[in-house]
Amino acid sequence: AQSVTQPDIHITVSEGASLELRCNYSYGATPYLFWYVQSPGQGLQLLLKYFSGDTLVQGIKGFEAEFKRSQSSFNLRKPSVHWSDAAEYFCAAYTGNQFYFGTGTSLTVIP
C-alpha cells in the first residue's frame, strides 16, 4: 500500500541553526512529492513540489528539498531557521490515484 512516513513527530532547533525534516514514501513508481506547512489555526500552504528532473527543488521561505530515489526519501531542508518557521510540516505524495499525507512533524524554534 502507498504511504508517506515522517519519522520525526517533533523537532526543536535553535534560531539560526540548520534544519532537516525527513520524509519517506512507499510506492512502486516515483510519485509526485510535496511539502506543506501549517501554522496554528491555519490551513496547509504549499512550500515546494517535485515532479521530475533536478532532484533538488527550491521552495518558498528559503526551503529546499532533495529527492533521493535510492532511499525513497524527500527531505526538507533550510540552512538557517527563523522563529517564524515554527509550525507543523507535512510531506505528501500523489500516486496517480490520490494524495497521501504523512502524519506531520512539529517544529519548535528556540530563540
Added chain:
Amino acid sequence: NAGVTQTPKFRVLKTGQSMTLLCAQDMNHEYMYWYRQDPGMGLRLIHYSVGEGTTAKGEVPDGYNVSRLKKQNFLLGLESAAPSQTSVYFCASSYRQAGNQPQHFGDGTRLSIL
C-alpha cells in the same frame, strides 16, 4: 482573493445532532476534497468530487455525506454526530486530480462532539 473559504470555523455539537460544513472556492477548480485531521494521523480523505454533481468516497467516508450541487461549493454533512467525529476538517480544491496540480486548503473547521 478569497481562495478556499470554510464555514463555520468552530462548532460544538451534541451526540446525535446533525450539521453541514460549507466549503466555497473562487478559483474555478474542478476538484474538491474534504479531509479530517487528527493528532498523529495526518490528513485523511473523507470524500472528494471531480466536478459539479459528482462525489466519491475517500479513505474514511463512514458517517459523512457530501454534495456538490454547484461547482464552487462542496458540502460535508454529519447526519448523526458521534464523539469520534471530533476533529479538524479541511476542505481543499485543485484544478484537476493530477500530481502537478497541488491542492489549495481552507483554514479548517474545528468540530467538537460532546
